[in-house]
Amino acid sequence: MLAWSHDAARDAGCDVLLIVHHQEEAVRAALPEAAHARQEIPRGTGDAVRAAGARLEERSTVLVLPGDAPLVESDTLRALLAAHGENLCTMLTCLVEEPGAYGRVVRDGKGCVRGVVEVTEASAVELALREVNAGIYAFDARWLATELLPSLLPHPPKHELYLTDAVAAAAARGALGAMLHGDARSLMGVNDRHALSEAEEVLQARILRRHAEQGVTLRRPSTIRVEATVEIDADVVLEQGVVLEGRTRVGRGARVGVGCVLRDTEVGEDCILHPYTVAEGARIGAGCRVGPMARLRQDTVLEPNVHVGNFVETKNSLLEVGAKANHLSYLGDARVGAGSNVGAGTITCNYDGFRKSRTDIGAGAFIGSNTALVAPVRVGDGAIVGAGSVIVDEVPDNAVAIARGAQVNHEGRAEDLRAALSARAGRASGK
């Protein structure tokens, strides 16, 4: 959440200094490129800005942003800086329907801002005001550092220093600016999960709009979620319900089907992902066909033109160019050579209860349906494995391997068997 206001400030041309008073490690990890200062004990917004210390005077203007307002946009900050000019302080305000806990903006008869009243100190008339302080200010750096901050007095009952006192101080000097912002939603603070949820909706709308304008087709965009870290080329189609997370990247012309969930996954050009494909940490080559209802787990690599079909799971496996595994299979710790065909119901038995072992299938091989490949095991180039086999030993190149029982037909016996089973069921239910 912090990253959004950080980026907005950066985009507005600011150097960012983060004032942190808890979860410092998490903040440093999330935004390693930003400078940090520590507020040892949280004693109000005025005290927080004091924690910046001497660095306040390194620039001529200081912009102060709260950390919980992720929706502020760089354009707004630029406009605020432009409006600031020679003021000592320029504040951002907005009109809201339910002013709640926000500080109320008090104007005089001429419409000039005289100050901000916190809710705890507001009269009934002031509480009814609907113009509120967004908590975003531009300051003359020298005045802030050398006059305002030293003069702040603690407010009861918590004896905190309020940065909002700057407003009255600058107004008294005739050097206060106030910019009323039309879009209150973009200034709103996020203090609970409902507000967070609303803020995420606004961010999502921005992200999706940007992709749409760059040539991505979105079906029912309100059902799609794309994280800010995701890259999508032009001429991509995202069907409804798609979720793209983390370092996911989708190449030109790809189609991501209904409800696909991709995390940290690379999708090559012109791929078709059918509905409900779930992938994490996978690389999918150009022209692949995946799903529906396939699952590609960590370190799956599909070379170009691979087909992975429904109810197939892959993990830590390489499927070489043109390989196919179209139905109901588990490929774990495996290589499938170029052009090989893995039949329905094939299972790589990669785990013996103690360690994971590899299955290596050569190029041009054919694995019959319902086959178990007990790893570690190798199936050679061009080999053929009969359906229903349990392969425990190497299958040499170009060998035909079969490992199954012979078929025996007991002719005319089904009626007897049904009678016996029916009788047994009758006895069971009769108990």
Place this chain on the structure above:
Amino acid sequence: MLAWSHDAARDAGCDVLLIVHHQEEAVRAALPEAAHARQEIPRGTGDAVRAAGARLEERSTVLVLPGDAPLVESDTLRALLAAHGENLCTMLTCLVEEPGAYGRVVRDGKGCVRGVVEVTEASAVELALREVNAGIYAFDARWLATELLPSLLPHPPKHELYLTDAVAAAAARGALGAMLHGDARSLMGVNDRHALSEAEEVLQARILRRHAEQGVTLRRPSTIRVEATVEIDADVVLEQGVVLEGRTRVGRGARVGVGCVLRDTEVGEDCILHPYTVAEGARIGAGCRVGPMARLRQDTVLEPNVHVGNFVETKNSLLEVGAKANHLSYLGDARVGAGSNVGAGTITCNYDGFRKSRTDIGAGAFIGSNTALVAPVRVGDGAIVGAGSVIVDEVPDNAVAIARGAQVNHEGRAEDLRAALSARAGRASGK
């Protein structure tokens, strides 16, 4: 739908009497705790209230609500009762863009309500009015029972008694109140499926907002559906597209992945349900990992820290603590002992065409992949079953069981087989 207005009235401190004129059994079943009265033949709203009979006078004030207005809130009803005071009748009105079939509220030059005109009797000028009667009233009980109801006259063409005549009657006595409600949506009647759909959207927004305020994180809330009967602890995350129905309960810290559909299911603390998990009538212990694309059917019980993976179906089965069934399996009428591992492609053959039988797998067992367990059958504690086996007899504790054909490699024969298959395919297509 009825339950919502019923609950709103209850929450506003009312005792509820339902007037029913059809589907009486269904209404009684849905709201067994409410009192009922029967309107034998539906002859208008006034006639419906008459059906309450002597019970009208058991209280000093009577609130009348239509049964098809599920969105009315208890706060609104409380405000109406507070405004009612010593009035004979106090009505609720609202302003709507498209007044349609609602009765129009007619005010005099001083702005006082004089009456309500039904659409069938309205003049063109009256039809243009946008203030409408919400059909919700507070009445002085004695006046209603002893003066108003006996005086109602049938209106042509259907000769129905209109409760709306109370408005003019009370106005004539100078004892009418009218409360204009700002949120027309919450008063709207539900007369077709489109209106029902819109009403459900409003209800969903309320339900989800309540959960969010209590600490539940919702991703893209407009895609989530949570029925009113569902309980969710704090620090739960619901990803987009989640559906929670019936008596579902989600424990603290659990994460319900994209598109999970849960009905009557209990989810323990800190569980992770991966995308597209579908569960009905299941109990999932703390710390379990389920899905993606798993299905837990009726009477599935997962003890803590169980893993059920993709393309796994369970039914009427107990998986004891720490058991795993990670891929492509069907576990029906089974017990899987603590810490046991069920390999990919394992099937419990619980049905012989006549009855269902149980599979019992002990603790610490290892079931190799692609194994069929022909129930009734028992696999003992610590037993190991080789991949690809068909287990028809008991496997004793600590036994190793194998039931499969031996592997035969026909070396160098794949080329011949391919040639034969290719020739056969050629002949087939040549026909």
Place this chain on the structure above:
Amino acid sequence: MLAWSHDAARDAGCDVLLIVHHQEEAVRAALPEAAHARQEIPRGTGDAVRAAGARLEERSTVLVLPGDAPLVESDTLRALLAAHGENLCTMLTCLVEEPGAYGRVVRDGKGCVRGVVEVTEASAVELALREVNAGIYAFDARWLATELLPSLLPHPPKHELYLTDAVAAAAARGALGAMLHGDARSLMGVNDRHALSEAEEVLQARILRRHAEQGVTLRRPSTIRVEATVEIDADVVLEQGVVLEGRTRVGRGARVGVGCVLRDTEVGEDCILHPYTVAEGARIGAGCRVGPMARLRQDTVLEPNVHVGNFVETKNSLLEVGAKANHLSYLGDARVGAGSNVGAGTITCNYDGFRKSRTDIGAGAFIGSNTALVAPVRVGDGAIVGAGSVIVDEVPDNAVAIARGAQVNHEGRAEDLRAALSARAGRASGK
């Protein structure tokens, strides 16, 4: 997109002539019933209308619509034609917040429209106007063909002919009408994917509202997508996230579960499709139960009362009345006879690397779990196949077929095996 404005014009009683200047084949294919004319080189809207040639005078009134305004409604066009009367030209305008690239409507002191100024030729004052030209006009056909079009002069820099010059020309003759339309959204042009996405939302809302009014229940309609070609009977329930595409048809009383994706699929009366059923080109008979997470591919035919359960894929297969395949199976190029039961994990091995072959299962048969049926193969009426079998030869009617290895229990050996595997794992990790 074109089809929508085409249909609106048709519904308003117009004969439609499409002027095409690129993608002519695609347009002809999409709207084969409409007449076409070709604009050889695109030289502006005036030039486009000229391409209609002599056909302009075949009617007394000509309506001109842009091809990229799919949201215009037939009611609007009817109103425009009604307002047109004896005018030479009647234009449609609307008020927008961000007039962008739309031509501005210039009115004189009396409020009469004087002309339209394109953005490239507009002054700053004109750019600030918020009433814009929707690009939709009714014309007196003779005037258009014989006076206006011949008189149009090219505008620099591209020397295009602007149909908007008609506005000033008609105004100069005192025979211009202008109809201000209240719903700007329905007139908006679609020039990028964001606008397309917004237009699709409006269309979806219209489609879904129509179905809801005809008795279809929609859960969270904003998550549902139904293409205009789809037919849905009354008393159908569409759960959230449903996608219905192409020639899909859903019969009365059917319930389409959460996230089902159906294309060109026929769903019979009273069917229940459980969540995440994906179907394309399938026919599902009355009373069937499908899914969750089933996939019906092209040329699947389910006769009435068939059950297809989770993780089952069908393709080019007929399941006769009452047949069941409830779990983890692949049925390709198969027939399953009436009342037969296909066990979990059954695979039809329909592909040998060269050609597809058929599997034929008779009526009343029972296929045990984890069975591979190696096609071409026939299982007779009433036959029983034991679990875990690989069926390569015909199973006669009423035969019991078994094709699997015998079970061998090595008693007490699991501990030794675990020790050996553990030691091997230790050596492997020790390397």
